[in-house]
Amino acid sequence: MNRTYLETLFALSGKTALVTGGSAGLGRGMAEALIGAGARAAIVGRSKRVFDAAEEIGAIPLQADLADRKQAQALVGQAVEALGGLDILVNNAGVQIRHPAEVFPLEDWDRVLGVNLDAVWILAQAAGRHMLVQGYGKIINVASALSFVGGITIPAYAASKGGVAQLTKALSNEWAGRGVNVNAIAPGYMNTEMCAALVGNPEREPMILARVPAGRWGLPDDLKGVVLFLASAAADYVHGVIIPVDGGFLGR
Numbered sequence: 001m002n003r004t005y006l007e008t009l010f011a012l013s014g015k016t017a018l019v020t021g022g023s024a025g026l027g028r029g030m031a032e033a034l035i036g037a038g039a040r041a042a043i044v045g046r047s048k049r050v051f052d053a054a055e056e057i058g059a060i061p062l063q064a065d066l067a068d069r070k071q072a073q074a075l076v077g078q079a080v081e082a083l084g085g086l087d088i089l090v091n092n093a094g095v096q097i098r099h100p101a102e103v104f105p106l107e108d109w110d111r112v113l114g115v116n117l118d119a120v121w122i123l124a125q126a127a128g129r130h131m132l133v134q135g136y137g138k139i140i141n142v143a144s145a146l147s148f149v150g151g152i153t154i155p156a157y158a159a160s161k162g163g164v165a166q167l168t169k170a171l172s173n174e175w176a177g178r179g180v181n182v183n184a185i186a187p188g189y190m191n192t193e194m195c196a197a198l199v200g201n202p203e204r205e206p207m208i209l210a211r212v213p214a215g216r217w218g219l220p221d222d223l224k225g226v227v228l229f230l231a232s233a234a235a236d237y238v239h240g241v242i243i244p245v246d247g248g249f250l251g252r
């Protein structure tokens, strides 16, 4: 296998990508990887920081609150217009809210399910419609280790991420034969804003790291290879899988 073949296999030049929650954390790392491989990308953020982030990484900024269904529904059309097409969707935006299950407020349940599952569905359906017409597309959902295990005090998050894994398989079953790959990445414990209360926490951090065979927190860079793989021709025959990137957490 020569070098040119390998470069072609993973190249994304000429491709267009939409990454939700791309201003920071894992989404930003994945957007950087896609852009680095030659794709034109738009990143979506709720706040104005999406404009600075987009400038820093060379993406197009799109501001939207994915908790708002109308804004979510409009987003794929806006991305197609801004990018001149859409080949890759990375459904990355997500929120986590913690309360003991017996006192978990319904409004927080709605918020978590709204961003983590409803918006993923709305965007995947809209992107899928576009991609099915062109007979090509890559949808990459960000699931979680919590798609497989239940966690503690995060019932809405675990339910939403379990839903993302199932939705990934359901969409893949319908679209795999029509040129659209739908897959998911399941990160483990990653050092981002979402885990800010845990990183460096004298009680929780040692317990968590003892449970991760790799012995460290995951970083945004740890998702770059897997997102490039799933977004590229290298994964053309990969459908409906949920790939853990978790330092071995799920294997223990």
Ligand SMILES: NC(=O)c1ccc[n+]([C@@H]2O[C@H](COP(=O)([O-])OP(=O)(O)OC[C@H]3O[C@@H](n4cnc5c(N)ncnc54)[C@H](O)[C@@H]3O)[C@@H](O)[C@H]2O)c1
Pocket: 020, 021, 022, 023, 024, 025, 026, 027, 044, 045, 046, 047, 064, 065, 066, 067, 068, 092, 093, 094, 095, 115, 142, 143, 144, 145, 186, 187, 188, 189, 190, 191, 192, 193, 194, 195
């Ligand atoms: N950090 C972890 O340990 C971990 C583990 C497994 C899965 N994940 C998942 O990875 C994804 C990225 O998380 P992260 O760790 O980078 O956390 P993060 O908090 O740094 O990033 C979350 C992103 O989602 C965006 N977002 C949240 N609500 C939004 C809304 N209503 N509208 C638009 N954008 C919104 C935020 O602006 C942010 O850019 C999430 O889906 C998360 O559930 C994270």
